[in-house]
Amino acid sequence: MESRAKAMGHGIHPILIVFPLGLLATAVIFDILYLATDRTSFQISAAQTMGIGILGGLLAGLFGFIDWRGIPAGTRAKRIGAAHGLGNVVVLALFAASWFQRLAATNWDPSAGALICSFVGIALAGVTGWLGGELVERLGVGVSDGAGVNAPSSLRRSAGRARARGA
Numbered sequence: 001m002e003s004r005a006k007a008m009g010h011g012i013h014p015i016l017i018v019f020p021l022g023l024l025a026t027a028v029i030f031d032i033l034y035l036a037t038d039r040t041s042f043q044i045s046a047a048q049t050m051g052i053g054i055l056g057g058l059l060a061g062l063f064g065f066i067d068w069r070g071i072p073a074g075t076r077a078k079r080i081g082a083a084h085g086l087g088n089v090v091v092l093a094l095f096a097a098s099w100f101q102r103l104a105a106t107n108w109d110p111s112a113g114a115l116i117c118s119f120v121g122i123a124l125a126g127v128t129g130w131l132g133g134e135l136v137e138r139l140g141v142g143v144s145d146g147a148g149v150n151a152p153s154s155l156r157r158s159a160g161r162a163r164a165r166g167a
Helices: 012-016 018-037 040-069 076-103 112-138
Strands: none
Touching: 012 018, 012 040, 018 040, 018 076, 018 112, 040 076, 076 112
């Protein structure tokens, strides 16, 4: 089942999601470095990467929602997609809560609550990422109808025609 929102033959959601996921994971790494070193630069870096990651997550989520709407109702893929999407809403809410707690502090100093939110958020992102992988790799969501080990480039005009997988 092909993605509904595409750019140059590929789904936009999987292209975008690497940025917020990487930024939010990097923010957690900066939190850990801050806890280990007590250096102010790490707490500021964590807050800045987190803020950009949240914005990127909202954009990626919009395209994920567009794709989810195209999944047939009553299917396992629709249920897994709903869990994936709602889980990621919770991930973004946890990171937003962490970010706003830091915003109120001097030099973005994270409170214990802010740190807990970011650590729980990244753990949940691992679960929702697995669900996203289940959607693509097991259920075929977002996979081109013409996909196969010898499929032509998605940039070719003929690539849009359906072909048998593996052909």
